[in-house]
Amino acid sequence: MTFLHASEMRGGYGSGADILHGCTLTVQKGEIAVIVGPNGAGKSTAMKAVFGMLNLREGHVHLGGEDITQLSPQERVYKGMGFVPQTHNIFPTMTVRENLEMGAFIRNDDIEETIEQVYELFPAVKDKRNQNAGELSGGQRQQVAVGRALMTQPKLLMLDEPTAGVSPIVMDELFDRIIEVARTGISILMVEQNARQALEIADKGYVLVQGANAYTDTGAALLANPEVRRTFLGG
């Protein structure tokens, strides 16, 4: 059964023009789904639509079989969605540990175990736990941002270009960590600029063009598809 099913989404920001023209995204449990495509294709917009950050004029979003189309982003967090924005995704003047605590703000139970899990997943986060998050390097910040989103124990983790502006080595490491997160049964929906590397770790890839699905296949199949390679992956 499909865990996230966002079907035929149509909409844009505010009362502006439509950016999405019938975009469909599905993610299975524990699966990594990657959205790639040219600049301005509506990749981030599609993810924000799934998270409820723009009004859909058509289409539905189902999470775990429940229709959540009408819910606000905050309400979707309670339903099990975690979102890591592309920028401004940490609390810069708070310590790394406080960032994690704030991530778990909606929980009333003991969060120590989850904090330990995040520390285990990202040893760098543990090392810097008493440092202000704003003082960390780009890659470490992203780890804190992902860790913060994991604190609500989400069932679906959404990442908006998690590797933007980090070095290739850091990117590989971040992708390894994301695979580890997926192995724990968390579904991952990710928008990526580094299409080739992202598709390599993807169970499912979506190529968006002008707000609509152009190609949908497994990551490996998309990488092998000559048409996709020629148009989007630079040969």
Next chain:
Amino acid sequence: MDILNALVAFANFVLIPATAYGAQLALGALGVTLIYGVLRFSNFAHGETMSFGAMVVVLVTALFQSWGISLGPLPTALLALPFGIAVTALLLLTTDRVVYKFYRKVKAAPVMLVIVSTGVMFVMNGVVRMVVGTEDRRFADGARFLVNARDFKAWSGLDEGLAIKTTQVITVVVALITVAALFWFLNKTRTGKSMRAFSDNEDLALLSGINPERVVTITWLLVAALATIAGALYGLDKSFKPFIYQQLLLPVFAAAIVGGIGNPLGAIAGGFVIAFSEVTLTYAFKKVITYLSPDSWSPDGLVQLLSTDYKFAVSFAILIIVLLFKPTGLFKGQSI
């Protein structure tokens, strides 16, 4: 050459008054900086909020005195403080619901809120004048001096007397307790951390499930406490004169901005920087220099760099210098 007498004179006329004044400014600036950090506007009504809080303290103190309640050597006003805070909190929360909430809902630009707060300032100013009038009131009771100039002279055998007013000591002690409690709240409690998170990154705070209206309410409560304490301490130390607080708005804002607006540590540092510059530049150093130099070198003039009438100019000069060279303030605050 008489270094000891010079030191005592310096402490008596610069060090001690400036420390007390600095603590009062720091508490005022903390309120300004909290509002700026959480509600994201410069609250021009803060001086009047201090005035209102001090007024309630004055009235409750008078009531207690008429009932014969006192704290012995300490001023009765300390007992009245909690009541002043409670009434001021009520005023601020009402103002928020009636005025500011609307502008938050329509996402008004910060500059608009500044103008709105100026309107609130005039209303509060009118309320205070209607309730207690404009005249000067002294409401400090209890022991006037902790260290008396005559006793100090007799004890030390120096020519120069040292006087420490009870209100100066109380100002510093109460300010220390208030600041310690505020920092404990902001850094150790879940609610305090959620306030900092909201100030740091509003969107991410919302995503994390932090309720913005609750953060706003708690901020006003803290501001009510800080403003009332700052206003009452200033009134105790000098006297309660409603229009003085409108003038106090200038050094308070200068302190917040110099320290780095939005940064509580900066507000405290800024308060002392402004207070010490103001007092040092307007103090006549003739006496201190006379003690330090050989007899014949005694200066003819007062060696006062600026007349006390110009003390507000000092805040502005420092403000401009700091903003020119370090736009985010001495400590890293938000740029404005």
